[in-house]
Amino acid sequence: MTVAPTRSPDDLLIPRHLGALKPTRLSFARSLTSRMLHQRWQIERLRFALDERGRGEALYRVHAPGWVLDFVVFGQELVGDDERTDRIIGRRWDMYAALLEGEATAERVEQTRRELPKLYAGRAAPGTLVWARSNRSARLFEHVVASLSAGRQPDVERVVEVGYLMRNTGLDANGTFGTRSFLAYEPDHPVRGPYHGQMLAAYLMREYGYDLAEHVARSRSRRAVPLHPAIRRYLGVGNSSGLGLVLWVNAHPRLVDRWLELRERALSMIKAKEIRGDPAQQRQLLGWLDRYTTYKSHDRTRYEHFTSAATIARDLVQIRDRLLAFAEPHAAGGAAPPTWAAFCAALPAHLDRESLETFHALLIEVYPEVADALDPYHVAPDALDIVPEMPVGELCALLHTEYRWALRLDMAAPNARHYFWYKSVEAEEPRRGQRDGVVPGVDLALDLPSDAQRLDADLAAVPERTSVAAFLARFPAHRWTVQRLQGLAGLSYHSPRMNMLDRAFVPAHVIRLVNASFYGLEKTQDVSERWVRGIIHHGAPLPEEIAGGTTDDWMYPPAPQV
Amino acid sequence: MADVLRVSVRELRVVVERVLIGAGLPRGCVPAAVDLVLYAELLGGDALAFLRAQLPALERADPARVVLLRDGPGTIVLDAAGQPSLLAGPTALDLACAQARAQGAGVAVVLDPLGLPLLRALPTLAARRGLLGFVAIAAGRAPGDGPGHPDSRVVAPCPAADRPDASAVAALAAPGAAGAMLASIGGDTGLADLLSAVARQVAAAGDRSAGASEGHCVLVCVDLGVQTPRPEAPACTAIGPAHAATEPPAGLAGRPHGGLEDGRAVAAADHLLARALRAGIAIPSDLWWSLFERGNETLSPASERSRMDAGPPPGEVD
Numbered sequence: 001m002t003v004a005p006t007r008s009p010d011d012l013l014i015p016r017h018l019g020a021l022k023p024t025r026l027s028f029a030r031s032l033t034s035r036m037l038h039q040r041w042q043i044e045r046l047r048f049a050l051d052e053r054g055r056g057e058a059l060y061r062v063h064a065p066g067w068v069l070d071f072v073v074f075g076q077e078l079v080g081d082d083e084r085t086d087r088i089i090g091r092r093w094d095m096y097a098a099l100l101e102g103e104a105t106a107e108r109v110e111q112t113r114r115e116l117p118k119l120y121a122g123r124a125a126p127g128t129l130v131w132a133r134s135n136r137s138a139r140l141f142e143h144v145v146a147s148l149s150a151g152r153q154p155d156v157e158r159v160v161e162v163g164y165l166m167r168n169t170g171l172d173a174n175g176t177f178g179t180r181s182f183l184a185y186e187p188d189h190p191v192r193g194p195y196h197g198q199m200l201a202a203y204l205m206r207e208y209g210y211d212l213a214e215h216v217a218r219s220r221s222r223r224a225v226p227l228h229p230a231i232r233r234y235l236g237v238g239n240s241s242g243l244g245l246v247l248w249v250n251a252h253p254r255l256v257d258r259w260l261e262l263r264e265r266a267l268s269m270i271k272a273k274e275i276r277g278d279p280a281q282q283r284q285l286l287g288w289l290d291r292y293t294t295y296k297s298h299d300r301t302r303y304e305h306f307t308s309a310a311t312i313a314r315d316l317v318q319i320r321d322r323l324l325a326f327a328e329p330h331a332a333g334g335a336a337p338p339t340w341a342a343f344c345a346a347l348p349a350h351l352d353r354e355s356l357e358t359f360h361a362l363l364i365e366v367y368p369e370v371a372d373a374l375d376p377y378h379v380a381p382d383a384l385d386i387v388p389e390m391p392v393g394e395l396c397a398l399l400h401t402e403y404r405w406a407l408r409l410d411m412a413a414p415n416a417r418h419y420f421w422y423k424s425v426e427a428e429e430p431r432r433g434q435r436d437g438v439v440p441g442v443d444l445a446l447d448l449p450s451d452a453q454r455l456d457a458d459l460a461a462v463p464e465r466t467s468v469a470a471f472l473a474r475f476p477a478h479r480w481t482v483q484r485l486q487g488l489a490g491l492s493y494h495s496p497r498m499n500m501l502d503r504a505f506v507p508a509h510v511i512r513l514v515n516a517s518f519y520g521l522e523k524t525q526d527v528s529e530r531w532v533r534g535i536i537h538h539g540a541p542l543p544e545e546i547a548g549g550t551t552d553d554w555m556y557p558p559a560p561q562v
Numbered sequence: 563m564a565d566v567l568r569v570s571v572r573e574l575r576v577v578v579e580r581v582l583i584g585a586g587l588p589r590g591c592v593p594a595a596v597d598l599v600l601y602a603e604l605l606g607g608d609a610l611a612f613l614r615a616q617l618p619a620l621e622r623a624d625p626a627r628v629v630l631l632r633d634g635p636g637t638i639v640l641d642a643a644g645q646p647s648l649l650a651g652p653t654a655l656d657l658a659c660a661q662a663r664a665q666g667a668g669v670a671v672v673l674d675p676l677g678l679p680l681l682r683a684l685p686t687l688a689a690r691r692g693l694l695g696f697v698a699i700a701a702g703r704a705p706g707d708g709p710g711h712p713d714s715r716v717v718a719p720c721p722a723a724d725r726p727d728a729s730a731v732a733a734l735a736a737p738g739a740a741g742a743m744l745a746s747i748g749g750d751t752g753l754a755d756l757l758s759a760v761a762r763q764v765a766a767a768g769d770r771s772a773g774a775s776e777g778h779c780v781l782v783c784v785d786l787g788v789q790t791p792r793p794e795a796p797a798c799t800a801i802g803p804a805h806a807a808t809e810p811p812a813g814l815a816g817r818p819h820g821g822l823e824d825g826r827a828v829a830a831a832d833h834l835l836a837r838a839l840r841a842g843i844a845i846p847s848d849l850w851w852s853l854f855e856r857g858n859e860t861l862s863p864a865s866e867r868s869r870m871d872a873g874p875p876p877g878e879v880d
Contacts, residue, residue, distance in 0.1 A: 087873050120854075123567060175570030184839040242873045385691070388656035389663040424868055425861040431871035439871065441862035442583055467664075469656035473630040473640070476653060477590040531873040 027520025384487025393464030
């Protein structure tokens with residue numbers, strides 16, 4: 001297949017550009033939903049023993065081909081505001097839950113009830129995939145309950161403004177707290193895609209939130225009505241992510257590279273296609289542009305460092321207009337048929353980066369077979385191999401070729417080392433503080449520019465033919481830097497071009513890369529530079545629709561009509 | 563019987579990493595040291611207990627005192643000078659691997675490392691790089707022992723779970739890659755001869771380490787021509803499913819992809835890790851929680867100021 005060139009890492013890996021990437025079919029929330037729809041999973045509520053305030057226990061069962069997964073929920077009610085926090089430092093929640101392989105035995109339920117509240121001091125029951133916890137939305141839950149109990153639907157404006165009833169505060173899996181290691185999932189495991197277990201837990205959290213709201217409303221009034229299906233479908237699960245995702249990106253460069261590579265590869269394959277090749281696809285793209293423009297026109301989210309919804313909506317209208325003109329058959333004969341690459345190259349330079357990435361995401365939507373064919377490749381090795389026999393001359397050349405950006409940064413400049421990164425004893429929450437000594441701690445930042453510069457200086461002190469092994473015997477402190485350098489050699493998209501210590505560095509861009517592009521969250525909003533809110537499963541099909549195999553085009557939902 | 567709990571590979575890595583950082587090991591040395599502890603634990607336990615016991619020494623560690631006395635073309639000699647094997651082990655492995663890749667075989671002697679038992683993991687780590695590894699460990703003299711060689715024996719020619727299959731042994735016995743190594747250490751052909759030759763190396767190293775209180779180890783790496791696949795830049799035509807690029811480990815029979823585990827890949831030969839990923843790692847509860855607490859000393863204390871260093875104020879909810 002013909003492909004257009006992929007983008008330069010020096011462009012794509014600028015944090016602001018990474019943060020502009022949008023969810024696509026390749027994002028994990030999307031790929032899980034596609035799998036559920038394709039296989040027509042069934043979700044049933046087996047038990048719902050909660051009191052009038054939502055305290056008690058519930059059990060949901062997921063039927064996937066050859067597998068049963070149980071989601072056991074413990075409902076609580078946080079009364080005082082001092083107990084409620086969106087951050088992982090919370091120690092009490094409105095609900096906590098576990099996603100278990102197989103049917104939940106009384107013993108495993110009891111172990112979950114006892115151990116989960118201990119978090120890091122707790123041990124998950126055997127066969128636990130995910131530990132989850134969430135709170136009721138402080139802005140919407142009570143409004144929904146009050147409305148339903150009064151016999152009416154909640155105010156759609158408020159529903160659209162908030163976007164969720166339950167707010168996730170933690171989804172832990174892959175070995176954490178003794179949960180099953182992702183690598184050990186069986187070949188036919190239903191959640192063997194990256195983060196599919198966490199995304200399924202979030203989906204069930206969403207379902208529980210609806211059942212909880214209706215239950216509490218019914219407890220208050222016999223006039224209570226159920227939540228309208230259009231609102232249920234519209235709402236997702238609230239989420240906030242912080243600095244930990246920047247540390248995650250640093251720790252998993254090969255996965256970051258693979259996931260970005262797949263996205264860029266899909267785009268380049270699509271961009272090589274002729275625009276006039278299939279009029280139906282043109283119409284489909286116009287439809288997506290219209291839907292997204294409407295979606296953004298309803299977006300009430302306030303963005304700080306990110307582009308406003310109005311700007312994106314305005315740009316998309318421009319792109320739509322140009323598309324209509326561009327797709328017309330050229331009057332002059334002999335010209336090469338226009339491709340998507342040519343179309344994108346001809347877009348006005350003043351278009352916002354997020355608008356362009358939105359268009360890219362919609363383009364991928366029009367050619368689902370391209371993304372779907374690449375999706376299985378998301379599961380990739382992540383280890384970094386050292387090459388001890390490499391001569392240091394070769395290592396030096398590699399350093400100067402692939403880390404030129406890091407060698408050029410002035411780490412002695414004022415504010416270049418303004419911050420240090422650490423984890424707090426409070427739920428191990430990652431934090432970023434000024435390097436003034438007020439908060440003591442171990443610096444967890446990846447100072448790639450300084451590491452590269454120090455390595456460069458020491459490499460110059462040994463003959464070029466010296467082996468890396470001998471070099472490291474003399475300079476052992478460089479070992480991890482060398483391993484990272486060699487293990488990532490030849491890969492394009494592994495390391496954001498950033499100095500995360502710098503006073504001007506905005507972590508929200510990198511956090512958003514993971515939240516939006518990788519996980520698939522919508523309406524990702526930055527708060528205080530280092531905190532990103534968003535919505536998981538925004539507009540996702542309801543269980544009955546999944547069981548029925550509804551079409552997989554549920555994204556960018558319009559405001560619900562009730 | 564002591565209370566035992568099962569921890570995941572990921573948890574063990576995190577806790578050991580924190581313990582080592584907290585002990586002051588240079589950050590660049592930590593990941594390789596974590597691997598050494600992990601595999602030593604997988605090979606038979608006690609590595610974590612050993613780590614806990616060695617913490618005071620780790621806090622005094624000085625990597626600069628580990629000196630490369632001789633870097634081939636014959637036997638490599640590394641003087642650990644009583645420094646922790648967590649520092650000297652990865653260096654020895656790198657040196658022996660480099661020599662094996664260049665010459666077919668590499669032999670590294672580590673003199674006087676503190677924490678010899680952890681070096682049992684080196685053959686498994688060599689196997690992860692596609693090399694056949696052997697290690698012979700000679701414990702140091704107990705206080706009051708008279709002069710003479712310490713007891714020299716091959717204690718870990720190859721861990722059972724990573725024992726080469728018949729074809730690998732046959733390849734070793736044949737002239738060729740192994741032959742170069744045997745020639746370099748004065749051996750003949752065949753596995754038994756190889757092990758004898760290794761034992762002679764141990765004895766010879768014992769002569770050099772006459773003043774070494776901690777003993778010594780000999781690491782032999784043989785390149786059988788089975789290179790660990792290097793990561794390739796994924797291209798549209800070259801990229802393939804992970805299961806095409808990575809053979810499933812036997813411990814994960816039927817698994818169609820290399821998969822992930824906290825950012826680590828499972829090498830084809832890595833049965834030990836595969837087993838640990840499936841079943842977890844059994845650790846005495848008190849040992850685990852003591853290391854867990856020790857690792858948590860790298861976490862910053864709670865304070866109002868610190869809480870402002872992350873997301874919105876705790877009272878601000880959405």
